Amino acid sequence: MHEQTLAIHAGYEKDTQGTMAVPIYQSTAYQFRDSEHAANLFALKELGNIYTRLMNPTTDVFEKRFAALEGGVAAIGTASGMAAIFYTIANIAEAGDNIVVASQVYGGTNTLATHTIKRFGIEARFFDVNDLSTLEPLIDEKTKLILFESLTNPSIDVADIEAIAEIANEHGILSCVDNTVATPVLCKPLSYGIDLVVHSTSKYTTGQGLALGGIIVERDNLVEKIKGNSRYYHFNEPDASYHGLVYVDVPLPIFTLRVRLALLRDLGGAPSPFNSWLHIQGLETLPLRMRQHSASALAIAEFLESHPKVKKVNYPGLKSSPHYDLAQRYFKEGMASGLLSFEVESKEAAQRIADSTEIFSVVVNIGDSKSIITHPASTTHQQLNKEELEAAGVPEGLIRLSVGLEDTQDLIEDLKRALAKI
Numbered sequence: 001m002h003e004q005t006l007a008i009h010a011g012y013e014k015d016t017q018g019t020m021a022v023p024i025y026q027s028t029a030y031q032f033r034d035s036e037h038a039a040n041l042f043a044l045k046e047l048g049n050i051y052t053r054l055m056n057p058t059t060d061v062f063e064k065r066f067a068a069l070e071g072g073v074a075a076i077g078t079a080s081g082m083a084a085i086f087y088t089i090a091n092i093a094e095a096g097d098n099i100v101v102a103s104q105v106y107g108g109t110n111t112l113a114t115h116t117i118k119r120f121g122i123e124a125r126f127f128d129v130n131d132l133s134t135l136e137p138l139i140d141e142k143t144k145l146i147l148f149e150s151l152t153n154p155s156i157d158v159a160d161i162e163a164i165a166e167i168a169n170e171h172g173i174l175s176c177v178d179n180t181v182a183t184p185v186l187c188k189p190l191s192y193g194i195d196l197v198v199h200s201t202s203k204y205t206t207g208q209g210l211a212l213g214g215i216i217v218e219r220d221n222l223v224e225k226i227k228g229n230s231r232y233y234h235f236n237e238p239d240a241s242y243h244g245l246v247y248v249d250v251p252l253p254i255f256t257l258r259v260r261l262a263l264l265r266d267l268g269g270a271p272s273p274f275n276s277w278l279h280i281q282g283l284e285t286l287p288l289r290m291r292q293h294s295a296s297a298l299a300i301a302e303f304l305e306s307h308p309k310v311k312k313v314n315y316p317g318l319k320s321s322p323h324y325d326l327a328q329r330y331f332k333e334g335m336a337s338g339l340l341s342f343e344v345e346s347k348e349a350a351q352r353i354a355d356s357t358e359i360f361s362v363v364v365n366i367g368d369s370k371s372i373i374t375h376p377a378s379t380t381h382q383q384l385n386k387e388e389l390e391a392a393g394v395p396e397g398l399i400r401l402s403v404g405l406e407d408t409q410d411l412i413e414d415l416k417r418a419l420a421k422i
């Protein structure tokens with residue numbers, strides 16, 4: 001089936017009432033048929049609902065639908081994108097291990113890697129996604145994961161996904177792409193040899209800035225890479241926390257299974273059924289919305305590029321972008337999502353533009369139907385001085401836009417008016 005059909009139907013079989021819309025199963029727990037049924041569910045002899053920290057029928061539809069869109073075999077929803085990223089790391093790494101992470105990642109991913117997992121004894125080593133010769137030297141026998149973003153937030157670079165997958169596969173290391181900004185509509189990392197995909201579904205998936213959420217998607221046959229692989233010995237040996245279960249012997253997708261059985265059980269960052277339901281509504285229109293976000297962002301990028309007061313525009317859909325070729329190669333029909341940035345002369349000029357727009361709101365979020373303008377130097381990157389800002393690729397005069405779904409011409413006029421004020 002094609003993507004737009006999967007986005008509307010995958011993972012849902014109508015209940016006995018014939019309910020067209022996926023119902024919200026707003027329940028903490030589920031009744032067992034009898035004690036034997038209960039025992040079977042806990043022993044994985046039968047699959048079924050136990051408790052909403054582990055699974056929920058509304059969330060289940062969301063997971064199946066998302067897995068279908070990514071071309072994966074299974075998925076597990078989490079309370080936020082950061083929970084999805086942390087659980088991916090925690091599912092495979094322990095004290096003494098390391099993970100290899102792209103420098104160009106979301107701020108929360110950077111602090112998680114640099115500071116928080118360090119306190120659990122897990123080291124993060126950073127490579128430059130624009131220079132893959134920096135990647136391989138970081139790998140050793142304790143490396144458990146290579147993590148990067150397909151389309152990076154906020155720097156808007158495009159990763160050479162196949163080249164990174166190849167390095168990961170040569171070393172038998174699991175690879176994971178944060179596909180939040182590209183979405184499965186533009187890019188399906190699993191089809192390029194990647195093992196796992198994570199998302200913040202708080203962005204383009206919900207699409208209207210309505211609900212936090214995250215998801216982890218697993219590729220088919222991941223067990224082949226894990227079985228007998230000493231890096232992942234804990235999937236190959238009996239798990240004392242689950243009566244000696246050996247994950248590689250279970251005929252189910254084992255990465256997401258272990259997140260469910262061990263991490264959601266013990267750490268508890270499960271999604272609420274209502275938020276899963278909101279995400280299901282978002283998925284129905286995701287393919288349509290991504291076309292419009294991408295088309296508007298390209299039109300705005302072209303307008304900005306031709307404006308005399310704009311020094312530079314960063315958007316991988318522009319022919320002038322150093323990422324144009326990778327975007328054409330990895331993103332469907334060359335669509336490049338709704339995120340772009342541009343540079344004006346000074347910090348003051350950038351702030352004046354942000355304050356002068358009427359349709360764009362000053363907000364730190366992306367992927368909303370409502371357009372957003374951010375001045376990183378005075379908000380997300382406020383703590384950095386001028387030199388540090390340059391090094392981080394965030395010059396003082398940089399403005400980031402998350403282009404929403406308003407009329408493209410209205411958005412261009414709004415920016416034209418604001419630029420006239422500097």
Ligand SMILES: *Cc1c(COP(=O)(O)O)cnc(C)c1O
Pocket residue numbers: 080081082083106108109149153178180181199200201202203212213214366
């Ligand atoms: C927002 C974001 C996250 C974090 O997701 P939350 O849902 O806010 O926890 C992770 N990665 C990327 C690329 C993001 O944009």
